[in-house]
Amino acid sequence: MGLKKVNKSLVVQKYGGSSVADQEAIEKVAEKVISSARSGQKVVVVVSAMGKSTDELIKLAKEINPEPSEREMDMLVSTGEQVSSSLLAMAIHKRGFDALSFTGPQVGIITDTYHTQAKILKIETDRIKKQLEKGKIIIVAGFQGVSTALEITTLGRGGSDLSAVALAVSLNAQLCEIYTDVEGIYTTDPRKVKSARKLPFIAFDEMLELASSGAQVMHTRAIEVAKKFNLKLHVRSSFSKKEGTIIMEKPPLIEEVIVRGVTLAEDEAKVTLCDVPDRPGIAAFVFDQLAQSGINIDMIVQNVSRRKMTDISFTVDENKLKKTISKTKEISENIGAGRVISNKNIAKISVVGIGMRSHSGVAARCFSVLAKNKINIDMISTSEISISCLVKKESGKKALRILHKEFKLDKKKKRGKR
Amino acid sequence: MGLKKVNKSLVVQKYGGSSVADQEAIEKVAEKVISSARSGQKVVVVVSAMGKSTDELIKLAKEINPEPSEREMDMLVSTGEQVSSSLLAMAIHKRGFDALSFTGPQVGIITDTYHTQAKILKIETDRIKKQLEKGKIIIVAGFQGVSTALEITTLGRGGSDLSAVALAVSLNAQLCEIYTDVEGIYTTDPRKVKSARKLPFIAFDEMLELASSGAQVMHTRAIEVAKKFNLKLHVRSSFSKKEGTIIMEKPPLIEEVIVRGVTLAEDEAKVTLCDVPDRPGIAAFVFDQLAQSGINIDMIVQNVSRRKMTDISFTVDENKLKKTISKTKEISENIGAGRVISNKNIAKISVVGIGMRSHSGVAARCFSVLAKNKINIDMISTSEISISCLVKKESGKKALRILHKEFKLDKKKKRGKR
Numbered sequence: 001m002g003l004k005k006v007n008k009s010l011v012v013q014k015y016g017g018s019s020v021a022d023q024e025a026i027e028k029v030a031e032k033v034i035s036s037a038r039s040g041q042k043v044v045v046v047v048s049a050m051g052k053s054t055d056e057l058i059k060l061a062k063e064i065n066p067e068p069s070e071r072e073m074d075m076l077v078s079t080g081e082q083v084s085s086s087l088l089a090m091a092i093h094k095r096g097f098d099a100l101s102f103t104g105p106q107v108g109i110i111t112d113t114y115h116t117q118a119k120i121l122k123i124e125t126d127r128i129k130k131q132l133e134k135g136k137i138i139i140v141a142g143f144q145g146v147s148t149a150l151e152i153t154t155l156g157r158g159g160s161d162l163s164a165v166a167l168a169v170s171l172n173a174q175l176c177e178i179y180t181d182v183e184g185i186y187t188t189d190p191r192k193v194k195s196a197r198k199l200p201f202i203a204f205d206e207m208l209e210l211a212s213s214g215a216q217v218m219h220t221r222a223i224e225v226a227k228k229f230n231l232k233l234h235v236r237s238s239f240s241k242k243e244g245t246i247i248m249e250k251p252p253l254i255e256e257v258i259v260r261g262v263t264l265a266e267d268e269a270k271v272t273l274c275d276v277p278d279r280p281g282i283a284a285f286v287f288d289q290l291a292q293s294g295i296n297i298d299m300i301v302q303n304v305s306r307r308k309m310t311d312i313s314f315t316v317d318e319n320k321l322k323k324t325i326s327k328t329k330e331i332s333e334n335i336g337a338g339r340v341i342s343n344k345n346i347a348k349i350s351v352v353g354i355g356m357r358s359h360s361g362v363a364a365r366c367f368s369v370l371a372k373n374k375i376n377i378d379m380i381s382t383s384e385i386s387i388s389c390l391v392k393k394e395s396g397k398k399a400l401r402i403l404h405k406e407f408k409l410d411k412k413k414k415r416g417k418r
Numbered sequence: 419m420g421l422k423k424v425n426k427s428l429v430v431q432k433y434g435g436s437s438v439a440d441q442e443a444i445e446k447v448a449e450k451v452i453s454s455a456r457s458g459q460k461v462v463v464v465v466s467a468m469g470k471s472t473d474e475l476i477k478l479a480k481e482i483n484p485e486p487s488e489r490e491m492d493m494l495v496s497t498g499e500q501v502s503s504s505l506l507a508m509a510i511h512k513r514g515f516d517a518l519s520f521t522g523p524q525v526g527i528i529t530d531t532y533h534t535q536a537k538i539l540k541i542e543t544d545r546i547k548k549q550l551e552k553g554k555i556i557i558v559a560g561f562q563g564v565s566t567a568l569e570i571t572t573l574g575r576g577g578s579d580l581s582a583v584a585l586a587v588s589l590n591a592q593l594c595e596i597y598t599d600v601e602g603i604y605t606t607d608p609r610k611v612k613s614a615r616k617l618p619f620i621a622f623d624e625m626l627e628l629a630s631s632g633a634q635v636m637h638t639r640a641i642e643v644a645k646k647f648n649l650k651l652h653v654r655s656s657f658s659k660k661e662g663t664i665i666m667e668k669p670p671l672i673e674e675v676i677v678r679g680v681t682l683a684e685d686e687a688k689v690t691l692c693d694v695p696d697r698p699g700i701a702a703f704v705f706d707q708l709a710q711s712g713i714n715i716d717m718i719v720q721n722v723s724r725r726k727m728t729d730i731s732f733t734v735d736e737n738k739l740k741k742t743i744s745k746t747k748e749i750s751e752n753i754g755a756g757r758v759i760s761n762k763n764i765a766k767i768s769v770v771g772i773g774m775r776s777h778s779g780v781a782a783r784c785f786s787v788l789a790k791n792k793i794n795i796d797m798i799s800t801s802e803i804s805i806s807c808l809v810k811k812e813s814g815k816k817a818l819r820i821l822h823k824e825f826k827l828d829k830k831k832k833r834g835k836r
Contacts, residue, residue, distance in 0.1 A: 023481045057501065063441045065508035072511070075504035075519050079497035083475070086493035090483035093490070101493050106568070127568075150524070150545075 010132070010173045011036055014046040014142065014164035018181040019238035020084045021051035029238060030091035032179070033137060037097060042132050044171065046142040046164040047088055049080025070115035074144075074154045078104070081141035081160070089139050099137040102127070105146035107138075109163065111153045118145060118153035120162065123170040132171075140167060158219020165222045169229040176231055178218060179238035184245035185210065185217060187261045187409035193401050195410035199260065200243070201251030206260045209352040209386040212298070223247065258355035258362060259407035264400045265348040266393060268298060269321040270379065272313040273328055275338030278305040283312060286331055293327045295320055299348065299381045299388055309338075313379055315390070318344060346378065347396030350388040351403055363387050369406045375399050428550070428591045429454055432464040432560065432582035436599040437656035438502045439469035447656060448509035450597070451555060455515060460550050462589065464560040464582040465506055467498025488533035492562075492572045496522070499559035499578070507557050517555040520545070523564035525556075527581065529571045536563060536571035538580065541588040550589075558585065576637020583640045587647040594649055596636060597656035602663035603628065603635060605679045605827035611819050613828035617678065618661070619669030624678045627770040627804040630716070641665065676773035676780060677825035682818045683766040684811060686716060687739040688797065690731040691746055693756030696723040701730060704749055711745045713738055717766065717799045717806055727756075731797055733808070736762060764796065765814025768806040769821055781805050787824045793817050 013036065015029050029047075036043050048054075057077050061068045068076075085101040092099040108124030128138050142160025147153045155162050161178060168176035182190075183198055185207065190196040202210075204227035211220045217235060226233050226247065236244025251257075276282060283302060290297060298315045316324045321342060328340045356362050363380075366387055370377060375398065379390040391399050404410060431451065438444050447465075454461050475495050479486045486494075503519040510517040526542025546556050560578025565571045573580050579596060586594035600608075601616055603625065608614040620628075622645035629638045635653055644651050644665065654662025669675075694700060701720060708715060716733045734742045739760060746758045774780050781798075784805055788795060793816065797808040809817050822828060 023478070026482060060441070060501075061505060061508055064444060064505050065512040068508045069511055072504045072507045072519060075507075075521075076501060079500050082497050083478075083494060086490045087479065087482050089490045089493075090479055090486045093487055094483040101490060103493075103570075106570075152521075152524075 007042075007172045007174065009040065010042040010044070010171055011175050011177060012044045012046065012164050012168035012171065012173045013177045013179060014160055015048065015088075015179045015238055016160065016181065017048040017051050017054070019179050020047055020049075020088065025238075026050075026084070026087050026091050029088060029179075030095060032238065033088075033092060033099075034095055034097050037137055044128065044132070044138045044140065044167055044173070045085075045088065046140050046160055046167060047081060047084045048142050048160040049077070050084045050087075053080045053083070071151060074115045074152050078141070078144040078152050078154055081143050085139045085141040092137055092139075097137060098135060099139055100131055101139040101141070103141045104144035104163065105152060107140050107167075109140075109145035109166070111145035111147050111155070113147040113149050113151065113153070115147075115151070115153055117156035118147060120145060120155065120166045121148070123166055125167075125170050128167075128171065156221075158222055161218050161222035162225065165225045165231060165233070168231055169225065174232070176226065176233050178233055178235045180217060180235065181237065181239070182217060182235075183237040183240065183242055184235050185247070185261070188263060188400060188404045192264060192397055193404050195404065197410060199245050201246050201248065202260055203251055203354045204247060204249055205385055206352050206354055207247050209350065209383065210261050210263055218247075257353060258359045259351055259353040259409065260355075261352050261409065262400060262403045262407070263350045263352070264396050265298075265350070266396055267318045268315040268346060268348055269318045269324075270313060270315050270343045270346050270390060271321070271324055271328055272311055272341045272343075273332055273337055274311050274341065275309045276312050277336055278308045278310050282335060285335065286312060286328075287314075289331050289334075290324070290327060293323070295324050295327060299379065299390070301379050301381055315346070315348065315379075345393045346390045347393045347399070348388055348390055349396065349399045349403060350386055351407070352386045353407075354385045356385050356387075365406065366403060369402055370399060373398070373402050375402075425460075425590045425592065427458065428460045428462070428589055429593050429595060430462045430464065430582050430586035430589065430591045431595045431597060432578055433466065433506075433597045433656055434578065434599065435466040435469050435472070437597050438465055438467075438506065443656075444468075444502070444505050444509050447506060447597075448513060450656065451506075451510060451517075452513055452515050455555055462546065462550070462556045462558065462585055462591070463503075463506065464558050464578055464585060465499060465502045466560050466578040467495070468502045468505075471498045471501070489569060492533045492570050496559070496562040496570050496572055499561050503557045503559040510555055510557075515555060516553060517557055518549055519557040519559070521559045522562035522581065523570060525558050525585075527558075527563035527584070529563040529565050529573070531565045531567050531569065531571070533565075533569070533571055535574035536565060538563060538573065538584050539566070541584055543585075543588050546585075546589065574639075576640055579636050579640035580643065583643045583649060583651070586649050587643065592650070594644065594651050596651055596653045598635060598653065599655065599657070600635060600653075601655040601658065601660055602653050603665070603679070606681060606818060606822050610682060610815055611822050611828075613822065615828060617663050619664050619666065620678055621669055621772045622665060622667055623803055624770050624772055625665050627768065627801065628679050628681055636665075675771060676777045677769050677771040677827065678773075679770050679827065680818055680821045680825070681768045681770070682814050683716075683768070684814055685736045686733040686764060686766055687736045687742075688731060688733050688761045688764050688808060689739070689742055689746055690729055690759045690761075691750055691755055692729050692759065693727045694730050695754055696726045696728050700753060703753065704730060704746075705732075707749050707752075708742070708745060711741070713742050713745065717797065717808070719797050719799055733764070733766065733797075763811045764808045765811045765817070766806055766808055767814065767817045767821060768804055769825070770804045771825075772803045774803050774805075783824065784821060787820055788817060791816070791820050793820075 089101040111118035142163040186196040233247040507519040529536035560581040651665040
């Protein structure tokens with residue numbers, strides 16, 4: 001990292017679908033972009049498709065073919081970002097500034113060949129750099145690239161964030177701004193807990209835990225890449241001028257913050273594979289088989305075994321439950337395990353904070369405050385910086401409020417200087 | 419021409435915007451494509467954007483910037499054909515056939531750098547050929563290409579026809595089918611004259627005269643290319659199985675047909691530049707100046723001069739009248755000519771047929787039948803295979819009916835074998 005010269009005058013800005021939903025919104029984005037250009041910065045803008053336009057394209061496709069080929073889906077949906085990026089260029093032109101829009105393939109975003117969920121292999125930045133040097137504002141259609149087989153690919157969920165972060169890293173930008181329809185990262189979901197507070201800073205690791213625990217602001221993949229290359233992110237609203245939340249390796253005043261946020265995920269289901277023979281490698285086999293079927297596992301709990309048998313429980317996306325049960329039954333027969341039970345009536349509460357690394361007792365405090373409020377915990381899993389508990393679905397929101405209050409997330413703390 | 423091997427098993431089919439307007443229409447196109455594939459043909463399909471989707475994109479652009487840059491317009495509108503081509507691929511997949519959609523750039527349609535009206539320089543057909551050999555149905559987004567500067571370009575009006583014809587020529591196809599919302603080429607516009615008849619055959623030259631005289635079925639550029647490479651075209655309806663009209667160099671039984679069709683153009687205006695000094699090269703100067711201002715001239719008439727002065731009259735698209743008058747006034751001052759008069763109250767009637775080459779008296783017959791019906795002719799111009807007359811706008815439709823009847827275009831003739 002220390003070897004590369006950071007380009008202090010260059011900023012990458014990403015605007016999500018709601019930020020470019022219609023003419024008015026696009027005009028506002030143009031103003032924001034120009035205001036950065038006026039301040040002397042070189043600007044690379046990454047845009048998502050307008051509002052719900054991607055959903056409309058998907059609907060159209062499914063009407064024609066309920067199981068459309070992934071290659072053709074990529075051809076189809078990649079048009080959405082091309083539309084919004086050219087419109088933004090026009091809005092910038094109207095204000096007398098020079099801008100050029102590009103598709104992902106045009107700016108050399110090279111991916112692997114996995115359609116609808118391609119991974120970026122490299123970015124050939126020559127074309128962008130040349131135009132930046134000429135003083136142009138560069139607009140890039142997010143979410144897309146061109147595969148090594150010369151096919152149009154898309155990057156899957158959160159793809160435009162990933163385009164922005166990868167471009168910022170490749171161009172050695174000092175900062176990547178993620179403009180969205182919320183004002184930043186909150187201690188918890190403000191729609192569920194009124195006293196939720198916007199965080200001035202958050203660490204990459206905390207953000208990763210929050211993102212995978214139900215906070216929808218940014219997708220995990222983009223945060224992972226930013227963390228890997230130590231690229232500072234600024235998540236902020238495209239509808240206001242307020243500062244948002246800075247995501248960085250080490251937020252200032254980190255010692256004082258033990259818990260940064262709590263989240264609630266209500267779209268998971270629990271599956272238990274009973275009476276699994278306790279042989280070495282058996283859990284690895286189970287989860288390898290599930291992974292090969294494209295089933296993403298979230299929490300995993302395996303208790304100590306009794307009489308050489310154990311139960312393995314895990315959670316999956318509710319939508320994948322049917323598929324997961326059928327696959328797990330297959331695995332069970334294969335390894336001589338017992339029956340497969342599932343439960344959709346669950347909610348996952350997660351408490352996240354890198355301060356936990358050096359503070360003990362956070363888990364105990366969680367469990368005891370939930371117990372005191374008569375909320376049963378069904379399953380627990382922890383990482384170095386997070387604690388997740390499964391509770392009954394109907395207790396989810398209450399548990400969220402209780403934990404948010406318990407860790408005083410509703411109280412304003414002293415802020416570190418930016 | 420004799421040197422290239424025609425690929426008898428390959429057909430290029432082009433479907434216009436109304437043929438892919440919605441889900442149902444796209445499904446029907448899929449059926450048609452598959453029926454050709456079933457008969458053992460290799461099929462390359464070129465599609466336009468769905469229905470009015472291009473118009474909607476243009477409207478969106480104009481809301482944001484009344485004078486959008488042509489480069490960005492190409493970025494924007496080229497998405498329309500990408501959408502319809504991927505949807506058609508999905509519809510074909512559903513029926514168990516293998517198909518791949520491609521953008522213009524992906525199939526190597528290389529153009530010059532004139533955005534919104536680019537010319538095709540060459541087509542690199544390797545990628546298509548490779549996939550055709552694998553038995554795939556190829557779907558190409560019409561109307562678009564990639565410029566030598568690696569920018570997305572569009573081909574202007576009639577662009578998808580041009581894509582289809584150019585692909586058919588490059589792939590040495592035996593035939594290019596143009597599917598549209600009419601059943602073929604008619605002796606005149608059936609909406610204006612009830613007794614209009616569909617023609618089984620028409621010569622390239624006749625079609626060129628008809629196209630530039632108001633028949634909207636195909637654009638001149640595509641016909642010119644087909645003629646140049648002697649590529650047979652079949653214009654037919656995507657909503658029926660009926661044979662349409664074959665456009666070819668020498669239709670069978672050509673001797674018997676003197677007039678193939680009559681057309682009426684009601685969107686032109688006449689401009690007269692009075693008292694032009696009769697010097698060599700003066701007309702060339704006038705029209706060169708107009709051409710440089712992007713004004714397309716249709717008819718031109720210059721009478722014999724009296725006292726070293728002459729009047730030059732010409733017709734232009736009504737929409738360009740204001741611009742034309744102002745430019746012509748400028749030219750007039752420049753060359754010391756007189757005033758500029760214009761007239762929007764005109765209609766152009768054209769009588770077209772390659773039989774005229776060997777039959778005299780057609781012009782006389784036109785003029786006399788119009789005179790007999792008290793329709794004044796304001797201006798006349800003729801080519802080897804056509805006669806055009808300007809009449810008052812209110813007499814246009816009547817003149818059309820009279821001429822259609824006079825040349826017995828409403829009567830069925832013996833048909834040549836296909």
